[in-house]
Amino acid sequence: MSEETVNESTAEKDEARHAMKMAKKKTARDKIMATKTDEKGLVIVHTGKGKGKSTAGFGMIFRHIAHGMPSAVVQFIKGAMHTGERDLIERHFGDLCQFYTLGEGFTWETQDRARDVAMAEKAWEKAKELIRDERNSMVLLDEINIALRYDYLDVAEVIRFLKEEKPPMTHVVLTGRNAKEDLIEFADLVTEMELIKHPFRSGIKGQKGVEF
Amino acid sequence: MSEETVNESTAEKDEARHAMKMAKKKTARDKIMATKTDEKGLVIVHTGKGKGKSTAGFGMIFRHIAHGMPSAVVQFIKGAMHTGERDLIERHFGDLCQFYTLGEGFTWETQDRARDVAMAEKAWEKAKELIRDERNSMVLLDEINIALRYDYLDVAEVIRFLKEEKPPMTHVVLTGRNAKEDLIEFADLVTEMELIKHPFRSGIKGQKGVEF
Numbered sequence: 001m002s003e004e005t006v007n008e009s010t011a012e013k014d015e016a017r018h019a020m021k022m023a024k025k026k027t028a029r030d031k032i033m034a035t036k037t038d039e040k041g042l043v044i045v046h047t048g049k050g051k052g053k054s055t056a057g058f059g060m061i062f063r064h065i066a067h068g069m070p071s072a073v074v075q076f077i078k079g080a081m082h083t084g085e086r087d088l089i090e091r092h093f094g095d096l097c098q099f100y101t102l103g104e105g106f107t108w109e110t111q112d113r114a115r116d117v118a119m120a121e122k123a124w125e126k127a128k129e130l131i132r133d134e135r136n137s138m139v140l141l142d143e144i145n146i147a148l149r150y151d152y153l154d155v156a157e158v159i160r161f162l163k164e165e166k167p168p169m170t171h172v173v174l175t176g177r178n179a180k181e182d183l184i185e186f187a188d189l190v191t192e193m194e195l196i197k198h199p200f201r202s203g204i205k206g207q208k209g210v211e212f
Numbered sequence: 213m214s215e216e217t218v219n220e221s222t223a224e225k226d227e228a229r230h231a232m233k234m235a236k237k238k239t240a241r242d243k244i245m246a247t248k249t250d251e252k253g254l255v256i257v258h259t260g261k262g263k264g265k266s267t268a269g270f271g272m273i274f275r276h277i278a279h280g281m282p283s284a285v286v287q288f289i290k291g292a293m294h295t296g297e298r299d300l301i302e303r304h305f306g307d308l309c310q311f312y313t314l315g316e317g318f319t320w321e322t323q324d325r326a327r328d329v330a331m332a333e334k335a336w337e338k339a340k341e342l343i344r345d346e347r348n349s350m351v352l353l354d355e356i357n358i359a360l361r362y363d364y365l366d367v368a369e370v371i372r373f374l375k376e377e378k379p380p381m382t383h384v385v386l387t388g389r390n391a392k393e394d395l396i397e398f399a400d401l402v403t404e405m406e407l408i409k410h411p412f413r414s415g416i417k418g419q420k421g422v423e424f
Binding site for chain 1: 226227230231250251252254256257258260262263264265266267268269270271272274275276277278279281283296297299300304324325326349350383396399400401402403404405406407408409410416417419420421422424
Protein backbone atom coordinates (compact mmCIF):
# COMPACT_ATOMS: atom_id res chain seq x y z
CA MET A 1 0.00 0.00 0.00
CA SER A 2 1.41 3.41 -0.91
CA GLU A 3 1.67 6.05 1.80
CA GLU A 4 -1.01 8.07 0.09
CA THR A 5 -3.49 5.20 0.22
CA VAL A 6 -2.77 4.73 3.91
CA ASN A 7 -3.34 8.43 4.54
CA GLU A 8 -6.52 8.44 2.54
CA SER A 9 -7.91 5.47 4.34
CA THR A 10 -6.97 7.00 7.73
CA ALA A 11 -8.69 10.19 6.68
CA GLU A 12 -11.76 8.23 5.62
CA LYS A 13 -11.84 6.42 8.93
CA ASP A 14 -11.57 9.76 10.76
CA GLU A 15 -14.46 11.13 8.75
CA ALA A 16 -16.55 8.05 9.46
CA ARG A 17 -15.70 8.22 13.16
CA HIS A 18 -16.63 11.89 13.25
CA ALA A 19 -19.93 11.23 11.47
CA MET A 20 -20.79 8.41 13.85
CA LYS A 21 -19.91 10.42 16.94
CA MET A 22 -21.98 13.37 15.76
CA ALA A 23 -24.91 11.11 14.79
CA LYS A 24 -24.89 9.73 18.33
CA LYS A 25 -24.76 13.24 19.75
CA LYS A 26 -27.69 14.26 17.59
CA THR A 27 -29.79 11.30 18.73
CA ALA A 28 -29.04 12.06 22.38
CA ARG A 29 -29.79 15.73 21.90
CA ASP A 30 -33.02 15.18 19.97
CA LYS A 31 -34.18 12.84 22.73
CA ILE A 32 -33.49 15.42 25.43
CA MET A 33 -35.10 18.23 23.45
CA ALA A 34 -38.26 16.16 22.88
CA THR A 35 -38.88 16.20 26.64
CA LYS A 36 -38.82 20.01 26.67
CA THR A 37 -42.35 20.87 25.72
CA ASP A 38 -43.60 23.36 28.28
CA GLU A 39 -43.69 27.10 27.91
CA LYS A 40 -43.93 29.49 30.80
CA GLY A 41 -43.02 33.00 31.74
CA LEU A 42 -39.55 32.88 33.25
CA VAL A 43 -37.93 34.83 36.03
CA ILE A 44 -34.45 35.42 34.63
CA VAL A 45 -31.50 36.80 36.62
CA HIS A 46 -28.23 38.12 35.15
CA THR A 47 -25.67 38.75 37.85
CA GLY A 48 -21.93 38.58 38.49
CA LYS A 49 -19.05 41.02 38.13
CA GLY A 50 -18.55 40.45 34.41
CA LYS A 51 -19.90 42.31 31.41
CA GLY A 52 -23.07 41.58 29.52
CA LYS A 53 -25.71 41.46 32.25
CA SER A 54 -27.72 44.41 30.98
CA THR A 55 -26.51 43.98 27.41
CA ALA A 56 -27.92 40.45 27.23
CA GLY A 57 -31.11 41.71 28.89
CA PHE A 58 -31.48 44.33 26.17
CA GLY A 59 -30.63 41.64 23.61
CA MET A 60 -33.75 39.72 24.71
CA ILE A 61 -35.80 42.92 24.48
CA PHE A 62 -34.55 43.31 20.89
CA ARG A 63 -35.61 39.71 20.21
CA HIS A 64 -39.06 40.56 21.44
CA ILE A 65 -39.09 43.61 19.19
CA ALA A 66 -37.92 41.41 16.28
CA HIS A 67 -40.85 39.07 16.84
CA GLY A 68 -43.31 41.93 17.25
CA MET A 69 -43.95 41.01 20.89
CA PRO A 70 -44.60 43.94 23.29
CA SER A 71 -42.14 44.48 26.13
CA ALA A 72 -41.01 47.10 28.61
CA VAL A 73 -37.86 48.29 30.38
CA VAL A 74 -37.48 49.96 33.77
CA GLN A 75 -34.01 51.26 34.56
CA PHE A 76 -33.43 51.36 38.32
CA ILE A 77 -30.08 53.11 38.10
CA LYS A 78 -29.74 56.13 35.93
CA GLY A 79 -26.32 56.85 34.53
CA ALA A 80 -24.36 57.15 31.36
CA MET A 81 -24.96 53.48 30.61
CA HIS A 82 -27.41 52.09 28.09
CA THR A 83 -28.48 55.41 26.68
CA GLY A 84 -27.78 53.91 23.26
CA GLU A 85 -30.40 51.25 23.70
CA ARG A 86 -32.91 53.76 25.03
CA ASP A 87 -32.41 56.08 22.05
CA LEU A 88 -32.69 53.23 19.57
CA ILE A 89 -35.83 51.82 21.16
CA GLU A 90 -37.54 55.19 21.57
CA ARG A 91 -36.64 56.29 18.07
CA HIS A 92 -37.71 53.14 16.24
CA PHE A 93 -39.74 50.83 18.42
CA GLY A 94 -41.62 53.01 20.91
CA ASP A 95 -44.84 51.26 19.91
CA LEU A 96 -43.45 47.84 20.91
CA CYS A 97 -41.33 48.66 23.95
CA GLN A 98 -42.07 51.10 26.77
CA PHE A 99 -38.97 52.53 28.36
CA TYR A 100 -38.71 54.17 31.82
CA THR A 101 -35.59 55.46 33.51
CA LEU A 102 -36.76 56.08 37.05
CA GLY A 103 -33.85 55.34 39.33
CA GLU A 104 -31.25 57.81 40.40
CA GLY A 105 -27.57 57.64 39.49
CA PHE A 106 -25.29 55.15 41.16
CA THR A 107 -25.59 55.48 44.92
CA TRP A 108 -22.08 56.81 45.24
CA GLU A 109 -23.05 59.65 42.88
CA THR A 110 -26.12 60.78 44.85
CA GLN A 111 -25.05 60.16 48.46
CA ASP A 112 -28.63 60.67 49.54
CA ARG A 113 -30.18 57.47 50.78
CA ALA A 114 -33.69 58.78 51.39
CA ARG A 115 -33.88 60.06 47.85
CA ASP A 116 -32.47 56.81 46.41
CA VAL A 117 -35.07 54.80 48.33
CA ALA A 118 -37.89 57.01 47.09
CA MET A 119 -36.69 56.68 43.49
CA ALA A 120 -36.31 52.91 43.76
CA GLU A 121 -39.85 52.64 45.13
CA LYS A 122 -41.19 54.75 42.30
CA ALA A 123 -39.38 52.53 39.77
CA TRP A 124 -40.79 49.41 41.46
CA GLU A 125 -44.35 50.80 41.31
CA LYS A 126 -43.92 51.33 37.56
CA ALA A 127 -42.39 47.85 37.20
CA LYS A 128 -45.40 46.25 38.91
CA GLU A 129 -47.80 48.12 36.65
CA LEU A 130 -45.93 46.97 33.53
CA ILE A 131 -45.68 43.36 34.69
CA ARG A 132 -49.38 43.22 35.59
CA ASP A 133 -50.22 44.38 32.06
CA GLU A 134 -50.53 41.05 30.24
CA ARG A 135 -49.83 42.64 26.87
CA ASN A 136 -46.16 42.79 27.87
CA SER A 137 -44.46 39.51 27.11
CA MET A 138 -41.22 40.59 28.80
CA VAL A 139 -40.28 43.25 31.36
CA LEU A 140 -36.61 44.07 31.94
CA LEU A 141 -35.80 45.45 35.41
CA ASP A 142 -32.38 46.81 34.62
CA GLU A 143 -29.98 47.08 37.58
CA ILE A 144 -32.71 46.29 40.10
CA ASN A 145 -30.21 44.05 41.93
CA ILE A 146 -28.30 47.16 43.00
CA ALA A 147 -31.46 48.65 44.54
CA LEU A 148 -32.12 45.31 46.26
CA ARG A 149 -28.57 45.01 47.48
CA TYR A 150 -28.68 48.36 49.27
CA ASP A 151 -32.12 47.46 50.63
CA TYR A 152 -33.76 50.34 48.81
CA LEU A 153 -36.29 47.67 47.93
CA ASP A 154 -37.32 44.63 49.96
CA VAL A 155 -36.35 41.43 48.15
CA ALA A 156 -39.11 39.49 49.93
CA GLU A 157 -41.71 41.87 48.50
CA VAL A 158 -40.24 41.60 45.00
CA ILE A 159 -40.31 37.80 45.16
CA ARG A 160 -43.84 37.79 46.60
CA PHE A 161 -45.05 39.96 43.74
CA LEU A 162 -43.37 37.81 41.07
CA LYS A 163 -44.79 34.67 42.64
CA GLU A 164 -48.34 35.88 43.23
CA GLU A 165 -49.04 38.60 40.72
CA LYS A 166 -46.85 38.04 37.65
CA PRO A 167 -49.01 36.72 34.79
CA PRO A 168 -47.91 33.10 34.10
CA MET A 169 -46.62 33.74 30.56
CA THR A 170 -44.71 36.96 31.27
CA HIS A 171 -40.91 36.87 31.38
CA VAL A 172 -39.22 39.16 33.89
CA VAL A 173 -35.49 39.82 33.63
CA LEU A 174 -33.62 41.20 36.68
CA THR A 175 -30.07 42.41 36.15
CA GLY A 176 -27.21 43.72 38.25
CA ARG A 177 -24.35 42.36 40.28
CA ASN A 178 -24.72 40.89 43.77
CA ALA A 179 -28.16 39.36 43.19
CA LYS A 180 -29.70 38.38 46.53
CA GLU A 181 -29.56 34.67 47.38
CA ASP A 182 -33.34 34.48 47.85
CA LEU A 183 -33.88 35.85 44.36
CA ILE A 184 -31.41 33.37 42.84
CA GLU A 185 -33.22 30.60 44.70
CA PHE A 186 -36.59 31.74 43.35
CA ALA A 187 -35.58 32.43 39.73
CA ASP A 188 -35.97 29.97 36.83
CA LEU A 189 -32.88 30.93 34.88
CA VAL A 190 -29.79 32.41 36.47
CA THR A 191 -26.59 33.34 34.68
CA GLU A 192 -23.52 34.66 36.39
CA MET A 193 -21.38 36.81 34.14
CA GLU A 194 -17.90 36.22 35.44
CA LEU A 195 -15.08 38.64 34.79
CA ILE A 196 -12.07 36.82 33.41
CA LYS A 197 -10.19 39.78 31.98
CA HIS A 198 -11.00 43.46 31.73
CA PRO A 199 -9.25 46.17 29.70
CA PHE A 200 -9.99 48.90 32.33
CA ARG A 201 -7.14 47.29 34.23
CA SER A 202 -4.75 48.35 31.52
CA GLY A 203 -5.95 51.95 31.29
CA ILE A 204 -8.63 51.61 28.60
CA LYS A 205 -11.75 53.64 29.23
CA GLY A 206 -15.38 52.75 28.56
CA GLN A 207 -16.02 53.08 24.85
CA LYS A 208 -19.02 54.02 22.73
CA GLY A 209 -20.69 50.95 21.28
CA VAL A 210 -19.01 48.66 23.79
CA GLU A 211 -19.86 49.90 27.28
CA PHE A 212 -22.66 52.30 26.36
CA MET B 213 -35.12 61.76 75.46
CA SER B 214 -38.27 60.18 74.02
CA GLU B 215 -37.96 56.99 72.01
CA GLU B 216 -38.93 58.85 68.88
CA THR B 217 -36.08 61.32 69.29
CA VAL B 218 -33.61 58.47 69.79
CA ASN B 219 -34.86 56.77 66.62
CA GLU B 220 -34.70 59.96 64.69
CA SER B 221 -31.21 60.69 65.74
CA THR B 222 -30.16 57.10 64.93
CA ALA B 223 -31.76 57.45 61.51
CA GLU B 224 -29.93 60.73 60.96
CA LYS B 225 -26.65 59.14 61.93
CA ASP B 226 -27.34 56.27 59.51
CA GLU B 227 -28.04 58.75 56.75
CA ALA B 228 -24.86 60.67 57.51
CA ARG B 229 -22.83 57.46 57.62
CA HIS B 230 -24.33 56.37 54.30
CA ALA B 231 -23.56 59.73 52.68
CA MET B 232 -19.98 59.67 53.95
CA LYS B 233 -19.41 56.09 52.81
CA MET B 234 -20.79 56.84 49.36
CA ALA B 235 -18.79 60.09 49.09
CA LYS B 236 -15.62 58.11 49.81
CA LYS B 237 -16.63 55.53 47.22
CA LYS B 238 -17.22 58.27 44.66
CA THR B 239 -13.80 59.83 45.29
CA ALA B 240 -12.08 56.45 44.93
CA ARG B 241 -14.03 55.67 41.78
CA ASP B 242 -13.45 59.05 40.16
CA LYS B 243 -9.74 58.67 40.85
CA ILE B 244 -9.63 55.24 39.19
CA MET B 245 -11.71 56.38 36.20
CA ALA B 246 -9.42 59.37 35.61
CA THR B 247 -6.57 56.96 34.80
CA LYS B 248 -8.67 55.30 32.08
CA THR B 249 -8.06 57.54 29.14
CA ASP B 250 -7.09 55.30 26.25
CA GLU B 251 -9.34 54.01 23.52
CA LYS B 252 -8.55 51.03 21.38
CA GLY B 253 -10.28 48.36 19.39
CA LEU B 254 -10.86 45.44 21.74
CA VAL B 255 -10.80 41.71 21.20
CA ILE B 256 -13.78 40.59 23.27
CA VAL B 257 -14.61 36.97 24.12
CA HIS B 258 -17.92 35.70 25.53
CA THR B 259 -17.65 32.09 26.60
CA GLY B 260 -18.96 29.66 29.22
CA LYS B 261 -21.94 27.34 29.47
CA GLY B 262 -24.40 30.01 30.53
CA LYS B 263 -26.82 32.11 28.53
CA GLY B 264 -26.17 35.51 27.04
CA LYS B 265 -22.95 35.00 25.07
CA SER B 266 -24.44 35.76 21.67
CA THR B 267 -27.24 37.86 23.12
CA ALA B 268 -24.75 40.26 24.72
CA GLY B 269 -22.76 40.25 21.47
CA PHE B 270 -25.85 41.32 19.55
CA GLY B 271 -26.56 43.84 22.31
CA MET B 272 -23.25 45.55 21.48
CA ILE B 273 -24.14 45.48 17.78
CA PHE B 274 -27.42 47.23 18.65
CA ARG B 275 -25.41 49.82 20.59
CA HIS B 276 -23.35 50.44 17.50
CA ILE B 277 -26.53 50.80 15.47
CA ALA B 278 -27.90 53.19 18.11
CA HIS B 279 -24.82 55.39 17.75
CA GLY B 280 -24.89 55.20 13.94
CA MET B 281 -21.58 53.30 13.87
CA PRO B 282 -21.20 50.67 11.10
CA SER B 283 -20.75 47.06 12.17
CA ALA B 284 -21.02 43.51 10.82
CA VAL B 285 -22.00 40.02 11.97
CA VAL B 286 -20.78 36.65 10.73
CA GLN B 287 -22.63 33.64 12.10
CA PHE B 288 -20.41 30.56 12.11
CA ILE B 289 -23.15 28.17 13.16
CA LYS B 290 -26.44 28.27 11.40
CA GLY B 291 -29.46 27.12 13.32
CA ALA B 292 -32.73 28.21 14.75
CA MET B 293 -30.95 30.65 17.03
CA HIS B 294 -30.70 34.39 16.57
CA THR B 295 -32.95 34.57 13.54
CA GLY B 296 -34.84 37.30 15.40
CA GLU B 297 -31.81 39.56 15.50
CA ARG B 298 -31.05 38.88 11.84
CA ASP B 299 -34.59 39.76 10.77
CA LEU B 300 -34.60 42.94 12.86
CA ILE B 301 -31.22 44.09 11.59
CA GLU B 302 -31.93 43.29 7.94
CA ARG B 303 -35.37 44.85 8.05
CA HIS B 304 -34.39 48.11 9.77
CA PHE B 305 -30.65 48.61 9.86
CA GLY B 306 -29.21 46.91 6.79
CA ASP B 307 -27.38 50.14 5.93
CA LEU B 308 -25.52 50.11 9.28
CA CYS B 309 -24.90 46.40 9.87
CA GLN B 310 -23.94 43.73 7.35
CA PHE B 311 -25.15 40.27 8.31
CA TYR B 312 -23.78 36.94 7.02
CA THR B 313 -24.86 33.47 8.08
CA LEU B 314 -22.22 31.27 6.52
CA GLY B 315 -21.67 28.37 8.85
CA GLU B 316 -23.55 25.12 8.75
CA GLY B 317 -25.86 23.85 11.49
CA PHE B 318 -24.45 22.47 14.72
CA THR B 319 -21.93 19.77 13.91
CA TRP B 320 -24.16 17.07 15.34
CA GLU B 321 -26.81 18.10 12.83
CA THR B 322 -24.62 17.86 9.73
CA GLN B 323 -22.33 14.92 10.56
CA ASP B 324 -20.11 15.86 7.66
CA ARG B 325 -16.77 17.17 8.83
CA ALA B 326 -15.35 18.08 5.42
CA ARG B 327 -18.37 20.21 4.67
CA ASP B 328 -18.29 21.85 8.12
CA VAL B 329 -14.61 22.73 7.64
CA ALA B 330 -15.28 24.22 4.21
CA MET B 331 -18.15 26.32 5.56
CA ALA B 332 -16.11 27.52 8.54
CA GLU B 333 -13.31 28.56 6.21
CA LYS B 334 -15.73 30.44 4.01
CA ALA B 335 -17.14 32.23 7.06
CA TRP B 336 -13.60 33.10 8.21
CA GLU B 337 -12.72 34.56 4.80
CA LYS B 338 -15.78 36.81 5.02
CA ALA B 339 -14.89 37.73 8.62
CA LYS B 340 -11.39 38.80 7.57
CA GLU B 341 -12.77 40.94 4.76
CA LEU B 342 -15.20 42.67 7.15
CA ILE B 343 -12.57 43.24 9.84
CA ARG B 344 -10.07 44.66 7.31
CA ASP B 345 -12.71 47.18 6.20
CA GLU B 346 -11.99 50.07 8.56
CA ARG B 347 -15.48 51.45 8.17
CA ASN B 348 -16.69 48.69 10.49
CA SER B 349 -16.26 49.73 14.09
CA MET B 350 -17.27 46.28 15.38
CA VAL B 351 -17.42 42.77 13.88
CA LEU B 352 -19.26 40.01 15.76
CA LEU B 353 -18.02 36.48 15.01
CA ASP B 354 -20.98 34.62 16.44
CA GLU B 355 -20.27 31.06 17.65
CA ILE B 356 -16.79 31.04 16.13
CA ASN B 357 -15.54 29.31 19.30
CA ILE B 358 -17.43 26.18 18.25
CA ALA B 359 -15.63 26.14 14.89
CA LEU B 360 -12.34 26.66 16.72
CA ARG B 361 -13.07 23.99 19.26
CA TYR B 362 -13.61 21.32 16.61
CA ASP B 363 -10.50 22.59 14.78
CA TYR B 364 -12.50 23.57 11.74
CA LEU B 365 -10.44 26.73 12.02
CA ASP B 366 -6.91 27.12 13.34
CA VAL B 367 -6.87 29.26 16.48
CA ALA B 368 -3.26 30.30 15.84
CA GLU B 369 -4.25 31.73 12.45
CA VAL B 370 -7.23 33.58 13.96
CA ILE B 371 -5.01 35.13 16.65
CA ARG B 372 -2.30 36.00 14.11
CA PHE B 373 -4.85 37.80 11.95
CA LEU B 374 -6.34 39.74 14.89
CA LYS B 375 -2.86 40.71 16.05
CA GLU B 376 -1.38 41.68 12.69
CA GLU B 377 -4.24 42.72 10.45
CA LYS B 378 -7.09 43.99 12.62
CA PRO B 379 -7.27 47.79 12.34
CA PRO B 380 -6.31 49.23 15.77
CA MET B 381 -9.69 50.84 16.50
CA THR B 382 -11.90 47.93 15.40
CA HIS B 383 -13.64 45.84 18.07
CA VAL B 384 -13.98 42.11 17.35
CA VAL B 385 -16.34 39.99 19.45
CA LEU B 386 -15.91 36.20 19.47
CA THR B 387 -18.66 34.13 21.08
CA GLY B 388 -19.34 30.50 21.90
CA ARG B 389 -18.61 28.08 24.69
CA ASN B 390 -15.25 26.37 25.18
CA ALA B 391 -13.15 29.29 23.99
CA LYS B 392 -9.57 28.14 23.37
CA GLU B 393 -7.05 29.03 26.07
CA ASP B 394 -4.78 30.83 23.58
CA LEU B 395 -7.64 33.06 22.53
CA ILE B 396 -8.54 33.89 26.15
CA GLU B 397 -4.89 34.68 26.75
CA PHE B 398 -4.79 37.00 23.73
CA ALA B 399 -8.13 38.80 24.23
CA ASP B 400 -8.56 42.15 25.99
CA LEU B 401 -11.94 41.49 27.59
CA VAL B 402 -13.17 38.03 28.49
CA THR B 403 -16.46 37.20 30.16
CA GLU B 404 -17.50 33.72 31.17
CA MET B 405 -21.26 33.29 31.25
CA GLU B 406 -21.73 30.72 33.96
CA LEU B 407 -24.87 28.63 34.19
CA ILE B 408 -26.30 28.76 37.69
CA LYS B 409 -29.79 27.52 36.94
CA HIS B 410 -31.56 26.57 33.73
CA PRO B 411 -35.26 25.91 33.14
CA PHE B 412 -34.57 23.27 30.43
CA ARG B 413 -33.79 21.03 33.38
CA SER B 414 -37.39 21.25 34.47
CA GLY B 415 -38.88 20.53 31.04
CA ILE B 416 -39.22 24.08 29.71
CA LYS B 417 -38.39 24.45 26.04
CA GLY B 418 -36.58 27.28 24.26
CA GLN B 419 -39.00 30.15 23.92
CA LYS B 420 -39.50 32.91 21.36
CA GLY B 421 -38.03 36.18 22.56
CA VAL B 422 -35.89 34.44 25.17
CA GLU B 423 -33.76 31.86 23.37
CA PHE B 424 -34.34 33.03 19.81
